[in-house]
Amino acid sequence: MAKNNQKMVEEITAMDVDFAKWYTDICKKAELVSYTSVKGCMVIRPYGYAIWENIQRILDGMFRETGHENVNMPMFIPESLLQKEKDHVEGFAPEVAWVTHGGSDKLEERLCVRPTSETLFCEHYADIIHSYRDLPKLYNQWVSVVRWEKTTRPFLRSREFLWQEGHTIHATADEAMEETIRMLNVYSDFCEKSLAIPVVKGRKTESDKFAGAVATYCIEALMHDGKALQAGTSHYFGDGFAKAFEIEYTDKENQRRNPHQTSWGVTTRLIGAIIMTHGDDNGLVLPPAVAPKQVVIVPVAMHKPGVLEKAQELLAQLKDAGIRVVLDDSENSPGWKFAEYEMKGVPVRLEIGPRDIENGVCVLAPRVGGEKRTAALGETLPETVQAMLCEVHDAMYQKALENMEKHTYACTSMEEITRVLKEKGDGFVKAMWCGDEACEDKVKEVTGVGSRCIPEQQEHIAETCVCCGKPAKQMLYWGKAY
Amino acid sequence: MAKNNQKMVEEITAMDVDFAKWYTDICKKAELVSYTSVKGCMVIRPYGYAIWENIQRILDGMFRETGHENVNMPMFIPESLLQKEKDHVEGFAPEVAWVTHGGSDKLEERLCVRPTSETLFCEHYADIIHSYRDLPKLYNQWVSVVRWEKTTRPFLRSREFLWQEGHTIHATADEAMEETIRMLNVYSDFCEKSLAIPVVKGRKTESDKFAGAVATYCIEALMHDGKALQAGTSHYFGDGFAKAFEIEYTDKENQRRNPHQTSWGVTTRLIGAIIMTHGDDNGLVLPPAVAPKQVVIVPVAMHKPGVLEKAQELLAQLKDAGIRVVLDDSENSPGWKFAEYEMKGVPVRLEIGPRDIENGVCVLAPRVGGEKRTAALGETLPETVQAMLCEVHDAMYQKALENMEKHTYACTSMEEITRVLKEKGDGFVKAMWCGDEACEDKVKEVTGVGSRCIPEQQEHIAETCVCCGKPAKQMLYWGKAY
Numbered sequence A, B: 001m002a003k004n005n006q007k008m009v010e011e012i013t014a015m016d017v018d019f020a021k022w023y024t025d026i027c028k029k030a031e032l033v034s035y036t037s038v039k040g041c042m043v044i045r046p047y048g049y050a051i052w053e054n055i056q057r058i059l060d061g062m063f064r065e066t067g068h069e070n071v072n073m074p075m076f077i078p079e080s081l082l083q084k085e086k087d088h089v090e091g092f093a094p095e096v097a098w099v100t101h102g103g104s105d106k107l108e109e110r111l112c113v114r115p116t117s118e119t120l121f122c123e124h125y126a127d128i129i130h131s132y133r134d135l136p137k138l139y140n141q142w143v144s145v146v147r148w149e150k151t152t153r154p155f156l157r158s159r160e161f162l163w164q165e166g167h168t169i170h171a172t173a174d175e176a177m178e179e180t181i182r183m184l185n186v187y188s189d190f191c192e193k194s195l196a197i198p199v200v201k202g203r204k205t206e207s208d209k210f211a212g213a214v215a216t217y218c219i220e221a222l223m224h225d226g227k228a229l230q231a232g233t234s235h236y237f238g239d240g241f242a243k244a245f246e247i248e249y250t251d252k253e254n255q256r257r258n259p260h261q262t263s264w265g266v267t268t269r270l271i272g273a274i275i276m277t278h279g280d281d282n283g284l285v286l287p288p289a290v291a292p293k294q295v296v297i298v299p300v301a302m303h304k305p306g307v308l309e310k311a312q313e314l315l316a317q318l319k320d321a322g323i324r325v326v327l328d329d330s331e332n333s334p335g336w337k338f339a340e341y342e343m344k345g346v347p348v349r350l351e352i353g354p355r356d357i358e359n360g361v362c363v364l365a366p367r368v369g370g371e372k373r374t375a376a377l378g379e380t381l382p383e384t385v386q387a388m389l390c391e392v393h394d395a396m397y398q399k400a401l402e403n404m405e406k407h408t409y410a411c412t413s414m415e416e417i418t419r420v421l422k423e424k425g426d427g428f429v430k431a432m433w434c435g436d437e438a439c440e441d442k443v444k445e446v447t448g449v450g451s452r453c454i455p456e457q458q459e460h461i462a463e464t465c466v467c468c469g470k471p472a473k474q475m476l477y478w479g480k481a482y
Helices: A002-011 A019-029 A046-065 A086-095 A118-128 A173-193 A240-244 A269-278 A307-320 A334-343 A354-359 A381-406 A414-424 A437-447 B002-011 B019-029 B046-065 B086-095 B118-128 B173-193 B240-244 B269-278 B307-320 B334-343 B354-359 B381-406 B414-424 B437-447
Strands: A033-035 A042-044 A076-078 A097-102 A105-113 A137-146 A160-170 A200-203 A215-222 A228-238 A260-267 A295-299 A325-327 A348-352 A361-366 A373-376 A408-410 A428-433 A451-455 A474-479 B033-035 B042-044 B076-078 B097-102 B105-113 B137-146 B160-170 B200-203 B215-222 B228-238 B260-267 B295-299 B325-327 B348-352 B361-366 B373-376 B408-410 B428-433 B451-455 B474-479
Touching (some): A033 B118, A042 A046, A046 A137, A046 A160, A046 A173, A046 A269, A118 A160, A118 A260, A118 B033, A173 A200, A215 A381, A228 A240, A228 A269, A240 A260, A260 A269, A269 A381, A307 A325, A307 A348, A348 A354, A381 A408, B042 B046, B046 B173, B118 B137, B118 B160, B118 B260, B173 B200, B173 B215, B173 B228, B173 B260, B215 B451, B228 B269, B240 B260, B260 B269, B269 B381, B295 B307, B307 B381, B334 B348, B361 B381, B408 B414, B414 B428, B414 B437, B428 B437
Parallel strands (some): A295 A348, A408 A428, B295 B348
Antiparallel strands (some): A033 A042, A137 A160, A215 A228, A228 A260, A361 A373, A428 A474, A451 A474, B033 B042, B228 B260, B428 B474, B451 B474
């Protein structure tokens, strides 16, 4: 036991020593993923997949509440279909996997494994949309997609990844734009309320938008190491795809028109965001809303009469109250169990021993945000536990928000950007911008910050562009991107 | 309205005229699927996908209750990995899709899109299984797989299809065999209790088992046209894969051993089974347990005061009771709505009009199995509706069972098989068998029945093999296969 315990703690690299190594240690030791012989493709193990299932369940409910229906498109896109929208194919063709043979026969036309499904949805829309009565269509699918990345990391950048892609089509541009922003807000609400991750909401610059989009909106989160992570995107397409795919409908005045489209997605990358926002040197810290196990019951002096029975009783009581709870009645020592579930990020630990039972209490220990304390047994226990889960969520959110605020710097010159990042560590840089792409490129080149986003919440930091000194149009958020 | 109504009814080919055409008409008119430009790959539309989501929800619950955890494996298998188990590669290599390029680069090794994932699970097992403490592992995944079929039909045989594949690994052969049968029973329970489809449980013959399996168990259902459909399979692998992939564990006596494996799966084919078991000339008939909408409320004389309000009240009442219910308050005529929801297979229609409200009743019409009748409004209504949903299920199951019994023929000679099938129509043929593969081939060749299964419930029909006249070992079920 002691040996196991020691081994476990030893094997997680400290965050400050090597953040990248800490990250992959967590992924492996907490049994979230396992590598395979195909580079960039991973096994998502039960503990990791259960986090994704919780993310799916909550988001799927939010999508349904906003009127969306799930569908399933094929995974293959014929080369000619991918090529129909010029910008789109240019963006994606260099990074798709090509199927060239079915069994021993060479295919007449190559098929790519979908990197995203706009083209498939467009082909389908052209098939089923004829009149204004057929609009809008509000679709979503939960599938995996493939992008042949050179550099890969579990969850953050993999060749195959799981995601949802929403695709909607509307009679008017206004409706489509409203949908684009609605789903951006769904994502930011989800990140804050379910993942305890504060985000910056904004729009991508022209040079950085999705291939084929008129405008790309995004949410950006700041990781523990000060790097920025794009956590979700929502695209407004106007009628560009509709024109390329000849999707038309007859409006109420019997005129033929092109409808307007959107798409939006989040991926298993969110699990990477959870790890890097909340994790610490003891391991994972999971937001209660998506933790596979919200509570672990650890019996102390398990072999004393009545302890295991009481533990089982509490297990049943909390389960009945809808709490995701597990009882570890294995022969491992309580100390080993404490370290194990801490490493696995279980939000609340419940300890129960002979003396506790005598006193009619148990001990509740939050993974973060407070000291452990006693709680009365009896019918109020589920409420007490729920309240602690809420506390853990709030503490996680506050900590992440403070980290983001502490590492967000308003800068008025490129020298200042370089100096501040060096002195205070990586983070978000707020700086004014003239709107010129040349300045974007130059800031990136000189200071090394590549991620950029025009935040919804604009501030007036200075009069002039941080790069060229000409009058500024907007404030940008800059960061080093994952 | 009238035109629409007429059009809709006209467009479904009668079952007796052309069963295959009737089937594809249903798939399209009920908006289950839509074709794409990739042969054999379909769009599963919201109404079809919702059936699959209900199937997933129920089965996933049954898998969890039997101790299984969900995981996610990559979709790609390197050619060398697929080749590790000799029988397996021979079975699958001729029908896989090959990825040869990532972007513009040729891959060093071809990757196939998974036709099934035994090889990936084996690679993972070898990585994570070391000791008897690591066993068993009881895994499942919900994904899509690809098999490059020549002839394709929606749901029944498509190049990409959705499925679940369970994969388990155990210390002993006995445990693995127990699991194989346990999951076969889960499938047959599910088919009977949730899909109202009676099945024959049995084992495949040696010549017909899964590539790489020691034994393949299956459930077979009889469709309305008398053809057999394999609805699910459960495979026992022994330690063949473990040896090929060098999966070993240390047992309690410190001996190195190979573990034993199983796999089992059902697919979107089940939706095809639902259509062809229960459907009629008016359209789909959906089992209440998986119907996207269990009840449709159709207001009659909708514009009379109070009707729509009452309809909305009933909608809320039934929803609160956990019934999947929809209210159609569109301007279409009640007659059009009746035909539409009948075509879509909604199990129960609830009609409510001014006179009903006056009398404190509504009208409930089951899709099959009885006449429509009045039901009292008030707090008992959800119970009354639930009872009718149960009635519909029972009626569907009985009808399907009678069809199966009526079309199951005990035969003692090949001449009898040919004659009975000709006279009474396609169906299951029960016949004795000596166990010799040559006789299997000959029966198939002479009588045209290709599907065969050794049923769990054996009967003693005759002393001798239906083909060669030698002493019989077992009774086989024969059928023409989908």
